[in-house]
Amino acid sequence: MQTFEHIPSLRAALKERRQAGETIGVVPTMGYLHDGHLELVRRAKAETDCVVVTIFVNPTQFAPNEDFASYPRDAERDLQLLAGLDVDYVFAPPVEEIYPEPLQTTVSLKPLGDILIGAVRPGHFSGVATVVAKLFNIVGPDRAYFGEKDFQQLAVIRKMVADLNFPIEIVGVPTVREPDGLAMSSRNVRLSAEDRKAARVLSAALEAGARRIGSGEREVEPVLAEMRSLIAGEAAVRLRSLDIRDAHDLGEVQSIDRPVVILVTAQAGSVLLIDQREAMPLLPSAQGRTILAP
Structure with missing residues (x-):
């Protein structure tokens, strides 16, 4: 398993795999992995030749009064878990790699991004869609894997991919739950x-x-x-x-x-x-x- 922090080195590695005719799957995460994330990775491993897991706590999907600073992080544990699943590449960039300067371009879905959770967390899905679009452009995957627990997020990503003609299959994976029924998060x-x-x-x-x-x-x-x-x-x-x-x-x-x-x-x-x-x-x-x- 190789870990990258910078876009050019990841793209260079993926170019070789793509030229070899391999299919690429991506699992976008914000880290602090649990078995729900690992199930996404297992699906990606079963269905593609090369799996990239991204770990990036995206600041643009948090409002000023939300929990960006306190969002749980444990990079060492995450990497150990992913190594155990034989992941090919991990992309764990610093914030300045994804946002080297203030964005003038964002992705906004209306009304889908403004209803339901979007009404509770204004701007959240614009931040999600924008960073996922950036990750898709960085990785260039054939398939991308998302959990159904974040059902509106899954719908937002599917709609963005359809509207903007991304050549990517979006795969929804059923929610993984604790033994008492609580959705893993x-x-x-x-x-x-x-x-x-x-x-x-x-x-x-x-x-x-x-x-x-x-x-x-x-x-x-x-x-x-x-x-x-x-x-x-x-x-x-x-x-x-x-x-x-x-x-x-x-x-x-x-x-x-x-x-x-x-x-x-x-x-x-x-x-x-x-x-x-x-x-x-x-x-x-x-x-x-x-x-x-x-």
Whole structure:
């Protein structure tokens, strides 16, 4: 495994692999890796010839009052984990390598980047899309791997790639969870023991919502009301947003008559957590039976 901090040296190494006819996969991360990240790497290793993992805590996706300075970092541990998976290259640049001078060009997706989490964290997805576009241009991958836990981020990246004609396949990988259901996140390490226990309510509420939809509920509000009630039972958890959206494009749904995604953003103590669960409604068939939506 080779580690690079500078763009020209990484590009030179990748040029040789590309000229040899190898396919390149990239896994963009902000480091402090957990098994969710490692599952992305495993998929990339299985599906491409050469895997690049990027480690970069991107300052432009944090607002001034957010946790950029305190975002967890452990470069030595990250490199050990990646070496154990036989990753080819790690790109871990300093901030000045990615942003040598103030940007005059950014990527902004409207309305997709301004709804849901984008409304809670204004400017966040512009920062995400811009840095991912830069990483794609640096690496030139054939495939890029992202977790479905950050469902809106995945949708933003897919839309950017389609709109700007990046020749890259975006691969979404299912959320990896702790044994108690909590979605794996680098931020989980900052939860106190009490908040960590309380945060389990998010996956429990998502499971309850998906179960109600799967049993035939077609109205949005009863599902959300049940979930809000469950989350309200945990005093340490403050709900920031809860939505049911079209699983394809995150559009609003008036009736649950297609595959949907339930998205939750909540504060557990001082830590902002996100999670999601896709749900398939029951639809009537031509023979009068009920079937799961495709």
